[in-house]
Amino acid sequence: MATDSWAQAVDEQEAAAESIGSLQIKDRPEENGTNSSGAAAKSEVDGNNKTSDDDDKEDKAAQSLLNKLIRSNLVNTTNQVEVLQRIQTLRFNSVKSFEELRLKPQLLQGVYGMGFNRPSKIQETALPMMLAEPPQNLIAQSQSGTGKTAAFVLAMLSHVDPNNKYPQCLCVSPTYELALQTGKVIEQMGKHYPEVKLVYAIRGNKSGMKLQEQIVIGTPGTMLDWCTKFKFIDPKKIKVFVLDEADVMIATQGHQDQSIRIQRMLPKNCQMLLFSATFEESVWNFAQRIVPDPNIIKLKREEETLDTIKQYYVLCNCKEEKFQALCNIYGAITIAQAMIFCHTRKTAGWLAGELSREGHQVALLSGEMQVEQRAAVIERFRDGKEKVLVTTNVCARGIDVEQVSVVINFDLPVDKDGNPDNETYLHRIGRTGRFGKRGLAINMVDSKMSMNILNRIQEHFNKKIEKLNTDDLDEIEKIAS
Numbered sequence: 001m002a003t004d005s006w007a008q009a010v011d012e013q014e015a016a017a018e019s020i021g022s023l024q025i026k027d028r029p030e031e032n033g034t035n036s037s038g039a040a041a042k043s044e045v046d047g048n049n050k051t052s053d054d055d056d057k058e059d060k061a062a063q064s065l066l067n068k069l070i071r072s073n074l075v076n077t078t079n080q081v082e083v084l085q086r087i088q089t090l091r092f093n094s095v096k097s098f099e100e101l102r103l104k105p106q107l108l109q110g111v112y113g114m115g116f117n118r119p120s121k122i123q124e125t126a127l128p129m130m131l132a133e134p135p136q137n138l139i140a141q142s143q144s145g146t147g148k149t150a151a152f153v154l155a156m157l158s159h160v161d162p163n164n165k166y167p168q169c170l171c172v173s174p175t176y177e178l179a180l181q182t183g184k185v186i187e188q189m190g191k192h193y194p195e196v197k198l199v200y201a202i203r204g205n206k207s208g209m210k211l212q213e214q215i216v217i218g219t220p221g222t223m224l225d226w227c228t229k230f231k232f233i234d235p236k237k238i239k240v241f242v243l244d245e246a247d248v249m250i251a252t253q254g255h256q257d258q259s260i261r262i263q264r265m266l267p268k269n270c271q272m273l274l275f276s277a278t279f280e281e282s283v284w285n286f287a288q289r290i291v292p293d294p295n296i297i298k299l300k301r302e303e304e305t306l307d308t309i310k311q312y313y314v315l316c317n318c319k320e321e322k323f324q325a326l327c328n329i330y331g332a333i334t335i336a337q338a339m340i341f342c343h344t345r346k347t348a349g350w351l352a353g354e355l356s357r358e359g360h361q362v363a364l365l366s367g368e369m370q371v372e373q374r375a376a377v378i379e380r381f382r383d384g385k386e387k388v389l390v391t392t393n394v395c396a397r398g399i400d401v402e403q404v405s406v407v408i409n410f411d412l413p414v415d416k417d418g419n420p421d422n423e424t425y426l427h428r429i430g431r432t433g434r435f436g437k438r439g440l441a442i443n444m445v446d447s448k449m450s451m452n453i454l455n456r457i458q459e460h461f462n463k464k465i466e467k468l469n470t471d472d473l474d475e476i477e478k479i480a481s
């Protein structure tokens with residue numbers, strides 16, 4: 001992943017270039033796209049890699065929250081679920097309908113009330129395991145948006161006994177905001193089951209006495225305090241323990257230990273469920289400490305591909321020329337919606353301003369915005385209220401806006417050392433099914449260094465990126481046909 005020391009360096013370089021420009025000593029690149037300032041940029045980066053742009057730094061929790069806030073649907077996947085079951089355990093059949101799960105009528109009503117017609121891919125396999133008797137432990141990994149939260153919420157609601165007025169399910173989340181999002185799902189799904197109550201174990205929400213609510217959802221530190229220091233919760237009475245967003249959890253100092261300490265207080269027969277969007281070594285090690293004797297299910301992510309994307313590059317000398325090229329493209333072809341990626345906030349802000357002056361309806365995602373504000377911007381764009389979304393990569397990481405047909409790399413994606421960030425390139429332009437039949441990606445090249453990056457991206461994907469002359473309207477028109 002690209003970090004922001006490079007962004008900072010580019011910011012500084014841009015600022016320097018502006019002051020140099022005002023002294024009329026502009027470093028103009030050659031027509032073939034070479035530019036001596038490319039090398040200068042690299043050395044600036046090298047000299048500045050300690051000065052990171054902290055404001056732009058996104059943590060995983062914010063990313064995850066953003067995804068939840070803007071998502072209104074399941075992520076489509078045709079990949080098969082991979083199941084690793086415990087030895088000598090029951091065989092679980094996957095289900096194709098919610099009826100097959102024999103849910104309580106109030107819960108079935110809740111599920112349908114949320115507009116779910118049938119279980120998602122991961123739910124087909126995970127739900128029968130989670131609802132089985134005796135309770136089964138589960139480690140489940142699948143990409144964000146595939147229905148994990150809805151699955152464990154249904155499991156918790158199914159397992160509680162509303163007649164018992166004490167906590168029976170604990171669910172730990174990495175942040176207060178993420179806990180609230182899960183809480184909302186519990187409230188929606190449990191809408192017709194009002195006897196079941198929910199409480200948030202989050203800082204400042206001290207209850208002062210033993211809890212009566214059956215479900216407690218919160219962050220690990222407060223949850224641990226409520227179990228140990230304040231004794232609001234009797235851990236011995238817990239039937240279901242859920243650890244959500246394990247990959248986000250382990251990125252936060254202290255969360256792992258706190259979660260493990262909570263888990264150790266729970267009875268042996270308590271059902272342990274752990275969910276994660278990714279499964280790197282560290283997550284896996286943590287998962288195994290939290291969930292003894294687990295069933296494991298994994299849903300592979302759809303492969304991203306460049307096969308159906310037409311890729312072009314445009315040679316320019318400076319950002320003004322890149323902007324002009326962009327205007328020419330807009331003048332020649334009809335673009336329903338486009339996403340434009342810039343390397344720095346400053347360039348993104350400038351470009352958004354220029355585009356608005358040209359009469360475009362522009363949305364800008366910027367690092368200073370709160371997560372909720374960003375979600376609102378993306379939502380407006382997704383709803384078609386704006387036609388162009390200008391953003392830095394840091395802001396847009398992980399965001400899917402399906403209807404976008406044109407992606408413009410105003411700056412090519414690079415990592416902190418100035419090398420091509422192939423993963424980000426693929427993610428920006430290559431989503432499966434994102435473009436329907438055909439998509440268009442246009443890369444702006446403005447220096448020897450960026451030409452070199454483009455060449456390396458071509459080599460990496462073994463896919464030719466064609467040159468496009470944006471001064472030739474006929475040529476531009478052809479790319480859209």
Ligand SMILES: Nc1ncnc2c1ncn2[C@@H]1O[C@H](COP(=O)(O)OP(=O)(O)OP(=O)(O)O)[C@@H](O)[C@H]1O
Pocket residue numbers: 064067068071072073074075114115116117118119120123142143144145146147148149150151277
């Ligand atoms: N069976 C279903 N049918 C239709 N929509 C569903 C179904 N299950 C979940 N959804 C919806 O799909 C979206 C994603 O589901 P959910 O939040 O459970 O996924 P997730 O894997 O937990 O994602 P994240 O990791 O981001 O929390 C939500 O809007 C949810 O309401």
